Amino acid sequence: MLTRSKPGWAIPEASATPEGVYLNRRALLKSAALPLILAASPLAAGLARAAESSDPSAGLYPVARNPRYSLDRAVTPESEVTTYNNFYEFGSQKEIWRNAAKLPVRPWTVTIDGMVEKPQTVDIDTLLKAMPLEERLYRHRCVEAWAMAVPWSGFPLKALVDFAKPLGSAKYLTMQTFLDSSVASGQRQFWYPWPYTEGLTVAEATNEMAFIVTGAYGKPLPPQNGSPLRLAVPWKYGFKSIKSIVRFAFTDKKPDTFWEHLQASEYGFWANVNPKVPHPRWSQATERLLGSGERVPTQLYNGYGEYVATLYSGMEKNEKLFM
Ligand SMILES: Nc1nc2c(c(=O)[nH]1)N[C@H]1C(S)=C(S)[C@@H](COP(=O)(O)O)O[C@H]1N2
Numbered sequence: 209m210l211t212r213s214k215p216g217w218a219i220p221e222a223s224a225t226p227e228g229v230y231l232n233r234r235a236l237l238k239s240a241a242l243p244l245i246l247a248a249s250p251l252a253a254g255l256a257r258a259a260e261s262s263d264p265s266a267g268l269y270p271v272a273r274n275p276r277y278s279l280d281r282a283v284t285p286e287s288e289v290t291t292y293n294n295f296y297e298f299g300s301q302k303e304i305w306r307n308a309a310k311l312p313v314r315p316w317t318v319t320i321d322g323m324v325e326k327p328q329t330v331d332i333d334t335l336l337k338a339m340p341l342e343e344r345l346y347r348h349r350c351v352e353a354w355a356m357a358v359p360w361s362g363f364p365l366k367a368l369v370d371f372a373k374p375l376g377s378a379k380y381l382t383m384q385t386f387l388d389s390s391v392a393s394g395q396r397q398f399w400y401p402w403p404y405t406e407g408l409t410v411a412e413a414t415n416e417m418a419f420i421v422t423g424a425y426g427k428p429l430p431p432q433n434g435s436p437l438r439l440a441v442p443w444k445y446g447f448k449s450i451k452s453i454v455r456f457a458f459t460d461k462k463p464d465t466f467w468e469h470l471q472a473s474e475y476g477f478w479a480n481v482n483p484k485v486p487h488p489r490w491s492q493a494t495e496r497l498l499g500s501g502e503r504v505p506t507q508l509y510n511g512y513g514e515y516v517a518t519l520y521s522g523m524e525k526n527e528k529l530f531m
């Protein structure tokens with residue numbers, strides 16, 4: 209999904225990082241740095257997680273799975289999800305994970321402003337303690353026609369909206385990624401409209417499916433997947449699920465989002481998944497599963513129509529809901 213250099217979808221799949229080639233840092237730390245006797249107790253498991261990630265939130269995971277959100281397919285291997293990424297701040301190739309993994313995620317603050325009762329900036333660990341964490345199994349469908357299924361941990365975006373206390377006049381929620389080209393070399397590419405910006409209507413943001421992800425596979429989220437907090441709106445194409453968010457701003461104007469700004473004829477504000485509406489340059493009828501490589505049919509709203517279709521009733525005539 210690129211307009212000025214080699215498009216991501218044109219990269220041969222064989223160039224994706226093969227599983228298991230790289231040293232597993234966690235496995236190494238576990239075996240070398242921790243006395244065996246400690247590894248047996250639950251407390252030690254928490255300590256081990258804290259040590260392996262040096263992430264102060266490590267002790268919060270794993271969290272209880274919410275059985276309401278289940279899958280029609282196998283969970284994608286963790287090694288695929290953490291090594292095949294779209295994170296243009298670190299480059300437009302899928303293999304940028306080692307650079308992205310160096311993103312410092314502490315200290316990290318989140319600013320909540322715009323049309324709210326009281327603008328505020330909160331520390332990520334304070335926010336995490338205030339939010340109701342749970343695990344959900346979600347599908348993810350990239351506009352480039354690859355897909356994955358991930359056990360995300362996090363909290364409903366609605367909990368953050370309630371915490372923010374938006375004014376009744378707010379219609380949209382704008383979200384922004386960090387801006388620091390000293391750690392994210394992609395942000396030196398001046399033709400992109402940094403910082404990465406995404407948006408939802410307040411109605412979408414408070415839908416039960418809209419989820420803020422803070423962990424995956426029972427651990428803190430790796431930076432390459434958008435830690436310390438990223439969005440998951442699985443009924444929409446993956447580019448809506450903005451990573452490493454630093455700002456939530458409520459507004460009454462439709463947000464100027466990153467991909468729509470770059471290429472409005474191909475990537476719109478709504479971006480709801482629909483197998484019957486092709487991308488101008490490729491079909492959206494099927495998707496390739498990361499891991500197995502299997503091709504499966506794509507579903508309307510990525511299979512989440514029962515939760516979200518009513519958000520759009522009556523809008524089909526005037527809005528391009530599916531691009
Ligand atoms: N800040 C930011 N968020 C982003 C992107 C990005 O380049 N920058 N890419 C998006 C796209 S196109 C997809 S498919 C998903 C990929 O998430 P993953 O790497 O965790 O699979 O992140 C989305 N969020």
Ligand SMILES: [Mo]
Nearest residue numbers: 350351446447
């Ligand atoms: Mo994507």
